[in-house]
Amino acid sequence: MEPFKNAIDATLVRTIGEHLQRADRRFARRDFEATALAGLDALELKDRVRQVAGALVATLPADVDRACGLMERSLGPPGVGDDLAALRSSAAGLGGWAVWPLTEAVSRLAIDAPERGLTALHAMTQRATAEFAIRPFILRHPAVCWTTLERWLNDPSAHVRRLVSEGSRPRLPWGLRLQPLVQDPSPTLPLLEALQDDPSGYVRRSVANHLNDIAKDHPALLADWLARHLPDASAERTALLKHASRGLIKHGDAQVLSAWGLGQRFRGELALSLAPARAQVGGALQLTLELRSRAAKPQRLAIDYAVHHVKADGRLSPKVFKGWVIDLAPREQRRLERRHSLKAVTTRRYHAGRHVVDLRINGQVLAEAFFDLKL
Known part of the structure; x- marks a missing residue:
């Protein structure tokens, strides 16, 4: 299997440069590509993303609104359906792996302009995912983020609704740990309750993984969630809750096992x-x-x-x-x-x-x- 890091390569960097220059002829494409490509092959995946993002920060306009607007104009059509793997760059604009460094650049450039940054991530997550880039905003500007995420609950794009759950997971793999939510996950609970019956299986899987994250630190919270939401649950919600319970089932949590009818000693x-x-x-x-x-x-x-x-x-x-x-x-x-x-x-x-x-x-x-x- 081809290593993920090879997705962030010279061809991808040149594709990003091409579409940014298409969006604004004044974009310093040569400078961007030279900075992004210097020693790129020697780096692992996340370091490659950081280097390309750093090259973007160095060459995009200093004005946050102009920089975000340029990146937004470089994007291709939004993704349709649930399949992230189907998102990729084309002649119409950027998508898939190429968007990851753009989201990272937004988290650096717009960290002190959260409304503008979140607007850019709203567009970008529909062409890839912004689950990593939104996390610094949640830590720095929680009130703005919770208001925005609540509004996104009703977004027509499943990619945006998934970001509500995935971006706020306390222990997202590869992502910045949201320690305040590790300690107290209550800000995300109304969001998860609203999304657990989402029509998209893509969104529901994220909710299940988010609840499983919470259960690692607050097992009683998941047991209470099952007591309230498992009775008379639909088949889709039951599958979500079962996936959310997997960690505590494996570790023999008595309350969670009992909720699934698995609490009796083997005879x-x-x-x-x-x-x-x-x-x-x-x-x-x-x-x-x-x-x-x-x-x-x-x-x-x-x-x-x-x-x-x-x-x-x-x-x-x-x-x-x-x-x-x-x-x-x-x-x-x-x-x-x-x-x-x-x-x-x-x-x-x-x-x-x-x-x-x-x-x-x-x-x-x-x-x-x-x-x-x-x-």
Whole structure:
């Protein structure tokens, strides 16, 4: 798979320069491209975005309104539908990856002119996403932002409505952490309540992820949200709330499990086995679970497992993985199997040693097994 960073390359920089010069013949295109391209290939993704944005700040008009207006005129047609991947630059103007550095430039140029900056981001998010660029405005000008986001709840563009939720997520991956909202998410709750039944699945997925963010710091808030919004929910809202609950379900939160009918202790017998007993990085681990019900009634079971990875200092660090959600009939026996990859990934460094795997049913650890990992 092509690294994301390669999307911000020389061709993209020249495309940005072309459309900015189309929007204003006086734009210093050569200066912009020279500054943006200097050492670009050696940089990672976010540093590439920052460098191109810095080149924009250095060459756009000093007047905030003129600079924002020029960037707005360089944009292509707004996106239609939910698919971000379909947004790209064309002869008509900029879209997709090319817009990310523009949004970053807005967050620098217009940080002290929030109304003008938010207007520009409103246009840009319809051609890409402004979820990263809006976050400095939320921190610096919360009152202006909450008023604006409330107005955007009724925007005809799903991309704008998604920005209301995605841009204000407390712990947005890759984004600036909104620490005031980590501590107190209450300013965003009316926005999420208004958007949880949005007709766009794209918007609803963002609401689910936002609620999952909140649940990391305020699990009781999500439990209360489920108590108020899950009864008589539509299929679409139920799916949203289930996705929002995924973190707390994996970690065995009793209130959230109970809300989904998963709070009862497993009544029966089980056996967990792993193969091979000596595994190697790059291979895979086969998990086999044998269940036998001893209950006279059906049991709804959320079954997850945690791999306790060996750290560099020898300590064990658990990572929970999603397993199965099943309905086990009275006296039923069932065999479940799962292949767990041990391929190297950028987010985890493997260390040799004895690893523990524990099995969790409805949030309770009921079995353990072991395997030795070789590098």
